[in-house]
Amino acid sequence: MVEDLSEDAAVSDAVQRGAYVFRAAGCHSCHTDTKGGGAPLAGGRALKTPFGTFYSPNITPHPVYGIGAWSDEDFEAALRHGVSPDGDPYYPSFPYTSYTGMSDEDIADLQAYLFAQEPVETQNKPHDLDFPYSLRFTLGLWKTMFFEAGAYQEDDQKDAAWNRGAYLTRHLGHCGECHSPRGFLGAVDDSLELAGNPEGPDGGKVPNLTPAENGLAGWSESDIAGALKIGITPEGDFLGDSMGEVIEHGTSHLSDDDLTAIAIYLKSLPANSGP
Amino acid sequence: MLRKSILAAGACAVAAGAVLMSNSVVPTSHASDLQVADAHEMAAVKQRQQTMKDVGGNMKIIAEFVKASKGSAAEASAAAAKIGELATSIPEIFEVKATLEQMDTVGKNRSKPEIWSDWDGFLERGKVLEDEAAKMAAVLNSGDAGTIQAQFATFGKEGCGGCHTTYRGPET
Known part of the structure:
Protein backbone atom coordinates (compact mmCIF):
# COMPACT_ATOMS: atom_id res chain seq x y z
CA MET A 1 0.00 0.00 0.00
CA VAL A 2 1.10 3.55 -0.64
CA GLU A 3 2.51 5.63 2.22
CA ASP A 4 0.33 8.73 2.06
CA LEU A 5 -3.06 7.07 2.60
CA SER A 6 -4.53 10.02 4.47
CA GLU A 7 -3.62 12.44 1.65
CA ASP A 8 -5.32 10.34 -0.97
CA ALA A 9 -8.92 11.43 -1.43
CA ALA A 10 -9.76 8.32 -3.48
CA VAL A 11 -8.60 6.03 -0.68
CA SER A 12 -10.63 7.79 1.99
CA ASP A 13 -13.69 7.49 -0.25
CA ALA A 14 -12.97 3.79 -0.45
CA VAL A 15 -12.76 3.64 3.34
CA GLN A 16 -16.12 5.37 3.61
CA ARG A 17 -17.75 3.06 1.11
CA GLY A 18 -16.02 0.16 2.84
CA ALA A 19 -17.61 1.14 6.15
CA TYR A 20 -21.01 0.55 4.56
CA VAL A 21 -19.92 -2.73 2.95
CA PHE A 22 -18.61 -3.79 6.38
CA ARG A 23 -22.05 -3.16 7.92
CA ALA A 24 -23.90 -4.98 5.15
CA ALA A 25 -21.45 -7.90 5.29
CA GLY A 26 -21.99 -8.24 9.06
CA CYS A 27 -18.29 -8.75 9.83
CA HIS A 28 -18.41 -7.23 13.31
CA SER A 29 -20.67 -9.77 15.05
CA CYS A 30 -18.60 -12.85 14.28
CA HIS A 31 -15.16 -11.26 14.45
CA THR A 32 -15.67 -9.62 17.85
CA ASP A 33 -15.79 -11.52 21.14
CA THR A 34 -18.38 -9.22 22.69
CA LYS A 35 -19.21 -11.67 25.49
CA GLY A 36 -15.57 -12.07 26.49
CA GLY A 37 -14.93 -8.33 26.29
CA GLY A 38 -12.62 -8.67 23.28
CA ALA A 39 -11.48 -5.71 21.17
CA PRO A 40 -13.49 -4.99 18.01
CA LEU A 41 -12.57 -7.27 15.09
CA ALA A 42 -9.84 -9.02 17.10
CA GLY A 43 -11.67 -12.36 16.76
CA GLY A 44 -12.02 -15.12 19.34
CA ARG A 45 -15.78 -15.31 19.26
CA ALA A 46 -17.01 -18.86 19.67
CA LEU A 47 -19.46 -20.17 17.07
CA LYS A 48 -21.01 -23.41 18.34
CA THR A 49 -22.23 -25.63 15.54
CA PRO A 50 -23.18 -29.30 15.14
CA PHE A 51 -19.64 -29.78 13.75
CA GLY A 52 -17.83 -28.36 16.77
CA THR A 53 -16.84 -24.90 17.94
CA PHE A 54 -15.21 -22.42 15.60
CA TYR A 55 -13.27 -19.39 16.86
CA SER A 56 -13.24 -16.41 14.55
CA PRO A 57 -9.83 -14.95 13.66
CA ASN A 58 -8.43 -11.45 14.20
CA ILE A 59 -9.18 -9.28 11.14
CA THR A 60 -7.59 -6.08 12.41
CA PRO A 61 -4.59 -4.87 10.36
CA HIS A 62 -2.08 -6.18 12.89
CA PRO A 63 0.88 -7.42 10.79
CA VAL A 64 1.46 -10.58 12.86
CA TYR A 65 -1.87 -11.52 14.49
CA GLY A 66 -4.28 -9.90 12.06
CA ILE A 67 -4.43 -9.37 8.31
CA GLY A 68 -2.00 -6.41 8.17
CA ALA A 69 0.56 -8.27 6.07
CA TRP A 70 -1.97 -9.44 3.50
CA SER A 71 -1.70 -8.28 -0.12
CA ASP A 72 -4.75 -7.17 -2.14
CA GLU A 73 -4.61 -10.56 -3.84
CA ASP A 74 -4.59 -12.37 -0.48
CA PHE A 75 -7.69 -10.46 0.60
CA GLU A 76 -9.55 -11.19 -2.60
CA ALA A 77 -8.54 -14.87 -2.52
CA ALA A 78 -9.97 -15.17 1.01
CA LEU A 79 -13.36 -13.66 0.15
CA ARG A 80 -13.78 -14.82 -3.42
CA HIS A 81 -12.16 -18.26 -3.20
CA GLY A 82 -12.06 -19.19 0.49
CA VAL A 83 -8.28 -19.60 0.45
CA SER A 84 -5.89 -18.29 3.11
CA PRO A 85 -2.61 -16.52 2.21
CA ASP A 86 -0.82 -19.82 2.94
CA GLY A 87 -2.97 -21.51 0.34
CA ASP A 88 -5.08 -23.45 2.88
CA PRO A 89 -8.83 -23.68 2.34
CA TYR A 90 -11.06 -22.04 4.97
CA TYR A 91 -13.85 -23.79 6.78
CA PRO A 92 -17.21 -22.61 5.46
CA SER A 93 -17.95 -21.16 8.93
CA PHE A 94 -16.26 -18.21 7.24
CA PRO A 95 -19.03 -17.48 4.72
CA TYR A 96 -16.83 -17.17 1.63
CA THR A 97 -19.43 -19.40 -0.01
CA SER A 98 -21.62 -16.25 0.05
CA TYR A 99 -18.93 -13.58 -0.17
CA THR A 100 -17.67 -15.12 -3.40
CA GLY A 101 -20.47 -13.19 -5.12
CA MET A 102 -19.20 -9.79 -3.93
CA SER A 103 -18.31 -7.20 -6.55
CA ASP A 104 -14.62 -6.35 -7.08
CA GLU A 105 -15.32 -2.85 -5.85
CA ASP A 106 -17.00 -3.99 -2.61
CA ILE A 107 -14.09 -6.33 -1.87
CA ALA A 108 -11.55 -3.55 -2.44
CA ASP A 109 -13.56 -1.05 -0.36
CA LEU A 110 -14.00 -3.52 2.49
CA GLN A 111 -10.27 -4.13 2.52
CA ALA A 112 -9.60 -0.37 2.60
CA TYR A 113 -11.95 -0.02 5.55
CA LEU A 114 -10.45 -2.93 7.52
CA PHE A 115 -6.91 -1.68 6.91
CA ALA A 116 -7.94 1.73 8.29
CA GLN A 117 -8.90 0.17 11.65
CA GLU A 118 -6.79 -0.04 14.80
CA PRO A 119 -4.44 -3.09 14.79
CA VAL A 120 -4.96 -5.32 17.83
CA GLU A 121 -2.38 -7.74 19.20
CA THR A 122 -4.64 -10.73 19.85
CA GLN A 123 -3.55 -14.20 18.84
CA ASN A 124 -5.98 -16.46 17.01
CA LYS A 125 -7.51 -19.38 18.87
CA PRO A 126 -7.59 -22.75 17.07
CA HIS A 127 -11.00 -24.25 16.26
CA ASP A 128 -12.27 -27.07 18.44
CA LEU A 129 -13.95 -29.43 15.99
CA ASP A 130 -15.35 -32.93 16.15
CA PHE A 131 -13.87 -35.74 14.07
CA PRO A 132 -13.85 -35.92 11.04
CA TYR A 133 -14.51 -32.20 10.56
CA SER A 134 -11.20 -31.54 12.33
CA LEU A 135 -9.33 -32.88 9.30
CA ARG A 136 -8.63 -29.69 7.39
CA PHE A 137 -7.28 -31.51 4.33
CA THR A 138 -10.78 -32.79 3.58
CA LEU A 139 -11.85 -29.20 2.91
CA GLY A 140 -10.31 -29.26 -0.55
CA LEU A 141 -12.60 -32.12 -1.49
CA TRP A 142 -15.55 -30.37 0.17
CA LYS A 143 -14.93 -27.29 -1.96
CA THR A 144 -14.86 -29.23 -5.20
CA MET A 145 -18.21 -30.78 -4.21
CA PHE A 146 -20.06 -27.74 -2.93
CA PHE A 147 -18.39 -24.51 -3.97
CA GLU A 148 -18.26 -22.47 -7.13
CA ALA A 149 -16.45 -19.12 -7.08
CA GLY A 150 -17.70 -16.07 -8.93
CA ALA A 151 -19.13 -12.56 -8.59
CA TYR A 152 -22.91 -12.14 -8.63
CA GLN A 153 -24.35 -11.89 -12.14
CA GLU A 154 -27.41 -9.66 -12.39
CA ASP A 155 -30.63 -11.20 -13.68
CA ASP A 156 -31.71 -8.88 -16.49
CA GLN A 157 -35.28 -10.20 -16.29
CA LYS A 158 -35.56 -8.47 -12.90
CA ASP A 159 -35.34 -4.83 -11.88
CA ALA A 160 -32.50 -3.08 -10.10
CA ALA A 161 -34.09 -3.30 -6.63
CA TRP A 162 -34.59 -7.08 -6.90
CA ASN A 163 -31.02 -7.57 -8.09
CA ARG A 164 -29.68 -5.39 -5.28
CA GLY A 165 -31.81 -7.38 -2.82
CA ALA A 166 -30.53 -10.69 -4.15
CA TYR A 167 -26.94 -9.44 -3.91
CA LEU A 168 -27.41 -8.19 -0.34
CA THR A 169 -29.30 -11.28 0.84
CA ARG A 170 -27.36 -14.06 -0.84
CA HIS A 171 -23.87 -12.61 -0.97
CA LEU A 172 -22.93 -9.56 1.09
CA GLY A 173 -25.42 -10.15 3.93
CA HIS A 174 -24.94 -13.95 3.68
CA CYS A 175 -28.38 -14.46 5.30
CA GLY A 200 -28.63 -23.16 13.82
CA PRO A 201 -25.51 -21.82 15.50
CA ASP A 202 -25.55 -21.98 19.32
CA GLY A 203 -28.32 -24.58 19.26
CA GLY A 204 -31.12 -22.27 18.17
CA LYS A 205 -33.85 -22.58 15.58
CA VAL A 206 -33.34 -20.07 12.77
CA PRO A 207 -36.56 -18.85 11.11
CA ASN A 208 -37.69 -19.46 7.56
CA ILE A 224 -39.30 -6.99 6.84
CA ALA A 225 -37.56 -3.62 6.46
CA GLY A 226 -38.74 -2.63 9.96
CA ALA A 227 -37.37 -5.84 11.48
CA LEU A 228 -33.98 -5.21 9.88
CA LYS A 229 -34.00 -1.54 10.89
CA ILE A 230 -35.08 -1.68 14.54
CA GLY A 231 -35.78 -5.36 15.20
CA ILE A 232 -39.57 -5.23 15.48
CA THR A 233 -41.75 -8.11 14.29
CA PRO A 234 -45.41 -7.78 13.22
CA GLU A 235 -46.40 -9.31 16.62
CA GLY A 236 -44.73 -6.48 18.50
CA ASP A 237 -41.82 -8.65 19.58
CA PHE A 238 -38.24 -7.45 19.21
CA LEU A 239 -35.60 -9.74 17.79
CA GLY A 240 -32.60 -10.48 19.96
CA ASP A 241 -29.79 -12.95 20.46
CA SER A 242 -27.62 -13.40 17.37
CA MET A 243 -30.10 -11.59 15.11
CA GLY A 244 -30.07 -8.72 17.60
CA GLU A 245 -26.33 -8.42 17.01
CA VAL A 246 -26.79 -8.55 13.25
CA ILE A 247 -29.32 -5.72 13.50
CA GLU A 248 -27.31 -3.66 15.97
CA HIS A 249 -23.99 -3.78 14.09
CA GLY A 250 -25.25 -4.42 10.59
CA THR A 251 -28.69 -4.00 9.10
CA SER A 252 -29.86 -1.05 11.25
CA HIS A 253 -27.14 0.99 9.51
CA LEU A 254 -28.29 0.17 5.97
CA SER A 255 -30.21 2.60 3.77
CA ASP A 256 -33.98 2.32 3.55
CA ASP A 257 -33.58 1.53 -0.16
CA ASP A 258 -31.31 -1.42 0.62
CA LEU A 259 -33.64 -2.75 3.33
CA THR A 260 -36.57 -2.51 0.93
CA ALA A 261 -34.50 -4.28 -1.73
CA ILE A 262 -33.88 -7.18 0.68
CA ALA A 263 -37.61 -7.29 1.46
CA ILE A 264 -38.53 -7.28 -2.25
CA TYR A 265 -36.13 -10.13 -2.90
CA LEU A 266 -37.36 -12.24 0.04
CA LYS A 267 -41.03 -11.74 -0.89
CA SER A 268 -40.22 -12.83 -4.47
CA LEU A 269 -38.89 -16.23 -3.39
CA PRO A 270 -41.03 -19.33 -3.87
CA ALA A 271 -42.72 -20.30 -0.58
CA ASN A 272 -40.79 -23.21 0.92
CA SER A 273 -41.88 -24.71 4.22
CA GLY A 274 -38.34 -25.98 4.84
CA PRO A 275 -36.85 -29.17 6.26
CA MET B 1 -42.48 -10.76 50.24
CA LEU B 2 -46.07 -11.91 50.28
CA ARG B 3 -45.65 -13.40 46.83
CA LYS B 4 -42.57 -15.24 47.99
CA SER B 5 -44.35 -16.90 50.89
CA ILE B 6 -47.23 -17.92 48.65
CA LEU B 7 -44.70 -19.50 46.30
CA ALA B 8 -42.98 -21.19 49.23
CA ALA B 9 -46.31 -22.51 50.50
CA GLY B 10 -47.12 -23.75 47.01
CA ALA B 11 -43.75 -25.43 46.80
CA CYS B 12 -44.34 -27.16 50.16
CA ALA B 13 -47.71 -28.42 48.99
CA VAL B 14 -46.14 -29.76 45.82
CA ALA B 15 -43.32 -31.26 47.85
CA ALA B 16 -45.81 -33.02 50.11
CA GLY B 17 -47.59 -34.39 47.05
CA ALA B 18 -44.31 -35.49 45.53
CA VAL B 19 -43.24 -37.27 48.71
CA LEU B 20 -46.60 -39.09 48.92
CA MET B 21 -46.24 -40.10 45.32
CA SER B 22 -42.62 -41.09 45.80
CA ASN B 23 -43.68 -43.77 48.29
CA SER B 24 -45.55 -45.60 45.63
CA VAL B 25 -44.22 -44.46 42.28
CA VAL B 26 -40.95 -42.54 42.37
CA PRO B 27 -38.20 -44.71 43.83
CA THR B 28 -35.82 -42.07 45.23
CA SER B 29 -36.37 -38.88 47.21
CA HIS B 30 -33.79 -37.24 44.94
CA ALA B 31 -36.21 -37.50 42.04
CA SER B 32 -38.95 -35.79 44.05
CA ASP B 33 -36.62 -32.86 44.91
CA LEU B 34 -36.14 -32.41 41.22
CA GLN B 35 -39.88 -32.31 40.63
CA VAL B 36 -40.36 -29.63 43.27
CA ALA B 37 -37.63 -27.48 41.77
CA ASP B 38 -39.22 -27.81 38.35
CA ALA B 39 -42.72 -26.89 39.56
CA HIS B 40 -41.39 -23.81 41.30
CA GLU B 41 -39.31 -22.76 38.30
CA MET B 42 -42.08 -23.58 35.88
CA ALA B 43 -44.43 -21.16 37.68
CA ALA B 44 -41.77 -18.45 37.45
CA VAL B 45 -41.24 -19.12 33.77
CA LYS B 46 -44.98 -18.97 33.06
CA GLN B 47 -45.30 -15.66 34.87
CA ARG B 48 -42.41 -14.19 32.93
CA GLN B 49 -43.74 -15.37 29.63
CA GLN B 50 -47.13 -13.86 30.37
CA THR B 51 -45.57 -10.52 31.30
CA MET B 52 -43.50 -10.45 28.11
CA LYS B 53 -46.57 -11.38 26.10
CA ASP B 54 -48.37 -8.42 27.66
CA VAL B 55 -45.45 -6.13 26.82
CA GLY B 56 -45.56 -7.40 23.22
CA GLY B 57 -49.31 -6.90 22.95
CA ASN B 58 -49.00 -3.30 24.11
CA MET B 59 -46.03 -2.78 21.81
CA LYS B 60 -48.16 -3.92 18.91
CA ILE B 61 -50.74 -1.25 19.72
CA ILE B 62 -48.02 1.41 19.65
CA ALA B 63 -46.42 0.01 16.48
CA GLU B 64 -49.72 -0.01 14.62
CA PHE B 65 -50.34 3.60 15.58
CA VAL B 66 -46.81 4.74 14.68
CA LYS B 67 -46.49 2.77 11.45
CA ALA B 68 -50.04 2.65 10.14
CA SER B 69 -51.95 5.35 12.08
CA LYS B 70 -54.30 2.68 13.49
CA GLY B 71 -56.01 3.59 16.78
CA SER B 72 -55.37 6.86 18.59
CA ALA B 73 -52.39 8.61 20.11
CA ALA B 74 -54.08 8.40 23.51
CA GLU B 75 -54.47 4.61 23.24
CA ALA B 76 -50.87 4.23 22.10
CA SER B 77 -49.69 6.44 24.95
CA ALA B 78 -51.66 4.38 27.46
CA ALA B 79 -50.07 1.21 26.02
CA ALA B 80 -46.60 2.74 26.49
CA ALA B 81 -47.44 3.65 30.08
CA LYS B 82 -48.61 0.06 30.65
CA ILE B 83 -45.28 -1.26 29.35
CA GLY B 84 -43.49 1.05 31.79
CA GLU B 85 -45.58 -0.40 34.59
CA LEU B 86 -44.92 -4.00 33.51
CA ALA B 87 -41.20 -3.19 33.34
CA THR B 88 -41.14 -2.45 37.06
CA SER B 89 -41.98 -6.11 37.75
CA ILE B 90 -38.87 -7.37 35.92
CA PRO B 91 -36.64 -7.70 39.03
CA GLU B 92 -39.35 -9.72 40.77
CA ILE B 93 -40.42 -11.99 37.92
CA PHE B 94 -36.85 -12.94 37.03
CA GLU B 95 -35.86 -13.61 40.61
CA VAL B 96 -36.29 -17.36 40.30
CA LYS B 97 -33.48 -18.76 38.25
CA ALA B 98 -34.60 -21.07 35.48
CA THR B 99 -32.47 -21.03 32.40
CA LEU B 100 -32.53 -22.45 28.96
CA GLU B 101 -30.27 -25.35 29.92
CA GLN B 102 -32.22 -26.27 33.05
CA MET B 103 -35.60 -26.05 31.40
CA ASP B 104 -34.84 -28.03 28.28
CA THR B 105 -37.53 -30.59 28.98
CA VAL B 106 -40.34 -28.32 30.13
CA GLY B 107 -41.16 -26.23 27.14
CA LYS B 108 -40.09 -22.99 25.63
CA ASN B 109 -37.89 -20.96 27.92
CA ARG B 110 -35.42 -18.56 26.40
CA SER B 111 -33.81 -16.97 29.46
CA LYS B 112 -30.04 -16.96 29.15
CA PRO B 113 -27.86 -17.72 32.19
CA GLU B 114 -26.39 -14.21 31.72
CA ILE B 115 -29.52 -12.80 33.38
CA TRP B 116 -28.32 -14.17 36.72
CA SER B 117 -24.55 -14.07 36.15
CA ASP B 118 -24.90 -10.38 35.25
CA TRP B 119 -27.91 -9.54 37.42
CA ASP B 120 -27.06 -5.83 37.87
CA GLY B 121 -26.57 -5.36 34.13
CA PHE B 122 -29.86 -7.10 33.53
CA LEU B 123 -31.70 -4.88 36.03
CA GLU B 124 -30.22 -1.80 34.35
CA ARG B 125 -31.76 -3.01 31.10
CA GLY B 126 -35.13 -3.30 32.82
CA LYS B 127 -34.75 0.27 34.01
CA VAL B 128 -33.99 1.39 30.44
CA LEU B 129 -37.27 -0.18 29.32
CA GLU B 130 -39.11 1.61 32.10
CA ASP B 131 -37.56 5.00 31.26
CA GLU B 132 -37.93 4.66 27.49
CA ALA B 133 -41.56 3.60 27.90
CA ALA B 134 -42.26 6.73 29.97
CA LYS B 135 -40.63 8.90 27.29
CA MET B 136 -42.63 7.10 24.61
CA ALA B 137 -45.89 7.71 26.48
CA ALA B 138 -45.07 11.42 26.78
CA VAL B 139 -43.93 11.83 23.17
CA LEU B 140 -47.07 10.10 21.85
CA ASN B 141 -49.13 12.80 23.54
CA SER B 142 -46.99 15.61 22.05
CA GLY B 143 -48.15 14.79 18.53
CA ASP B 144 -45.02 15.48 16.45
CA ALA B 145 -44.72 12.62 13.94
CA GLY B 146 -40.93 12.90 13.53
CA THR B 147 -40.28 12.82 17.28
CA ILE B 148 -42.69 9.92 17.71
CA GLN B 149 -40.94 7.88 15.00
CA ALA B 150 -37.52 8.59 16.46
CA GLN B 151 -38.56 7.73 20.01
CA PHE B 152 -40.29 4.57 18.80
CA ALA B 153 -37.03 3.37 17.21
CA THR B 154 -35.03 4.17 20.37
CA PHE B 155 -37.67 2.62 22.61
CA GLY B 156 -37.69 -0.60 20.59
CA LYS B 157 -33.96 -0.88 20.08
CA GLU B 158 -32.85 0.12 23.59
CA GLY B 159 -35.84 -0.99 25.63
CA CYS B 160 -36.60 -4.31 23.97
CA GLY B 161 -33.99 -5.36 21.40
CA GLY B 162 -30.96 -4.40 23.48
CA CYS B 163 -32.04 -6.66 26.31
CA HIS B 164 -33.15 -9.51 24.04
CA THR B 165 -29.77 -9.47 22.31
CA THR B 166 -27.83 -10.03 25.51
CA TYR B 167 -30.26 -11.94 27.70
CA ARG B 168 -32.70 -13.88 25.52
CA GLY B 169 -31.68 -17.07 23.78
CA PRO B 170 -32.86 -18.40 20.42
CA GLU B 171 -36.09 -20.30 19.93
CA THR B 172 -35.42 -23.95 20.54
Missing part, protein backbone atom coordinates in the same frame (compact mmCIF):
# COMPACT_ATOMS: atom_id res chain seq x y z
CA GLY A 176 -28.61 -18.02 4.02
CA GLU A 177 -25.58 -19.11 6.04
CA CYS A 178 -27.71 -19.22 9.19
CA HIS A 179 -31.21 -19.26 7.69
CA SER A 180 -30.70 -22.44 5.60
CA PRO A 181 -30.36 -26.02 6.80
CA ARG A 182 -27.05 -27.80 6.31
CA GLY A 183 -26.41 -31.41 5.37
CA PHE A 184 -24.13 -33.65 7.43
CA LEU A 185 -21.19 -32.37 5.42
CA GLY A 186 -22.04 -28.82 6.37
CA ALA A 187 -23.15 -27.62 2.97
CA VAL A 188 -26.35 -25.62 2.43
CA ASP A 189 -28.93 -27.59 0.45
CA ASP A 190 -29.76 -25.30 -2.52
CA SER A 191 -33.37 -26.48 -2.64
CA LEU A 192 -33.88 -25.30 0.94
CA GLU A 193 -31.96 -22.02 0.74
CA LEU A 194 -33.37 -19.46 3.25
CA ALA A 195 -36.11 -21.91 4.33
CA GLY A 196 -34.94 -21.87 7.97
CA ASN A 197 -32.51 -23.98 9.96
CA PRO A 198 -33.69 -26.19 12.83
CA GLU A 199 -30.05 -26.64 13.92
CA LEU A 209 -37.29 -16.33 5.39
CA THR A 210 -39.31 -17.52 2.40
CA PRO A 211 -42.97 -16.47 2.08
CA ALA A 212 -44.22 -19.83 3.43
CA GLU A 213 -46.84 -20.06 6.21
CA ASN A 214 -44.11 -20.94 8.72
CA GLY A 215 -41.98 -18.18 7.23
CA LEU A 216 -42.67 -14.60 6.17
CA ALA A 217 -46.06 -15.19 4.50
CA GLY A 218 -47.77 -12.76 6.89
CA TRP A 219 -45.05 -10.12 6.64
CA SER A 220 -45.26 -7.13 4.31
CA GLU A 221 -42.18 -5.61 2.70
CA SER A 222 -42.29 -2.83 5.27
CA ASP A 223 -42.53 -5.41 8.10
